[in-house]
Amino acid sequence: MPGSRPPALPAYFDFLIAAYRSGHAGRHVHLGYWDDPPPLSAPVRPGEFEAAQSRLTERMVAFAEKRSGQIVLDVGCGLGGTLSALNEAHTDTSLVGLNIDRRQLDICRSIVPRAGNRLSLVEADACSLPFDFGVFDVVFAVEAMFHFPARRRFLAEAARVLRRGGVLLVTDILVRCPTGPTPWPVEAMQAVIRRDYGPWPDLFVAGADLVSMAQESGLEATIDEDWSQATLPTYRVVSPDPLPERQERPDAGAVFRWLHTHGFLTYRMLGFLSGG
Numbered sequence: 124m125p126g127s128r129p130p131a132l133p134a135y136f137d138f139l140i141a142a143y144r145s146g147h148a149g150r151h152v153h154l155g156y157w158d159d160p161p162p163l164s165a166p167v168r169p170g171e172f173e174a175a176q177s178r179l180t181e182r183m184v185a186f187a188e189k190r191s192g193q194i195v196l197d198v199g200c201g202l203g204g205t206l207s208a209l210n211e212a213h214t215d216t217s218l219v220g221l222n223i224d225r226r227q228l229d230i231c232r233s234i235v236p237r238a239g240n241r242l243s244l245v246e247a248d249a250c251s252l253p254f255d256f257g258v259f260d261v262v263f264a265v266e267a268m269f270h271f272p273a274r275r276r277f278l279a280e281a282a283r284v285l286r287r288g289g290v291l292l293v294t295d296i297l298v299r300c301p302t303g304p305t306p307w308p309v310e311a312m313q314a315v316i317r318r319d320y321g322p323w324p325d326l327f328v329a330g331a332d333l334v335s336m337a338q339e340s341g342l343e344a345t346i347d348e349d350w351s352q353a354t355l356p357t358y359r360v361v362s363p364d365p366l367p368e369r370q371e372r373p374d375a376g377a378v379f380r381w382l383h384t385h386g387f388l389t390y391r392m393l394g395f396l397s398g399g
């Protein structure tokens with residue numbers, strides 16, 4: 124729309140990009156996945172978090188069929204963790220990474236396509252995908268949808284660019300408005316999440332809402348897994364205070380730790396089949 128502002132970039136990426144460039148962070152920008160989740164009180168072993176992040180990516184990539192000649196899109200591709208894993212697992216595949224942040228795409232450029240793969244990187248908004256109808260076999264959005272201007276618009280766009288029988292694979296963080304006593308006012312929690320982890324336009328969304336929004340666009344939910352317990356040990360690294368509720372001025376990590384441990388935050392993995 125003429126005059127409308129481009130979507131905001133997540134501010135926390137300034138830090139992550141610097142950490143990646145100085146060799147202090149890898150390509151994955153998402154929670155870890157533990158097959159056998161340790162308690163939150165367990166000490167973190169060196170390399171454990173990075174291995175758990177790779178495991179989450181590996182689990183996502185495993186949902187995509189390995190057929191040569193496929194065209195795969197990763198929306199909100201971050202620093203290229205999923206693209207890199209797809210490049211290792213697939214052959215003769217066209218990989219397309221999309222992001223609104225050119226700096227992240229520049230980091231993805233160092234991925235060297237192997238075994239007949241091709242890689243292209245596109246700067247665009249997830250809610251306005253610059254592709255024709257029915258181009259892709261698989262579309263990924265790993266831990267990114269909550270940032271997009273509207274999940275509903277992204278789901279409609281993903282449905283439009285997928286071929287009939289194509290697959291959309293996503294993970295999403297779903298927050299439920301807390302009920303009962305909370306350590307901080309709900310409005311303050313929302314403000315802190317938006318300040319530290321924003322943009323996050325629609326904060327309170329249920330899994331059922333996602334499924335019905337996708338259905339409206341002709342996407343049928345075929346995979347629906349709750350990864351909340353498997354991802355919970357992440358807070359041992361990103362928000363290690365065992366009693367975040369003691370903090371008078373929490374950051375979003377502390378708020379998330381409290382919401383996740385109290386069942387108000389779920390980490391959901393969903394797969395959809397395109398009937399369009």
Ligand SMILES: C[S@@+](CC[C@H](N)C(=O)[O-])C[C@H]1O[C@@H](n2cnc3c(N)ncnc32)[C@H](O)[C@@H]1O
Pocket residue numbers: 130131132133136150151152153198199200201202203204205221222223224227247248249250264265266267270271272
């Ligand atoms: C939490 S990171 C996840 C990155 C990556 N998928 C991963 O798992 O490592 C969210 C990503 O979504 C991207 N993003 C945010 N808003 C976007 C938008 N409107 N369109 C496209 N990408 C967007 C961010 O720049 C960032 O790369």
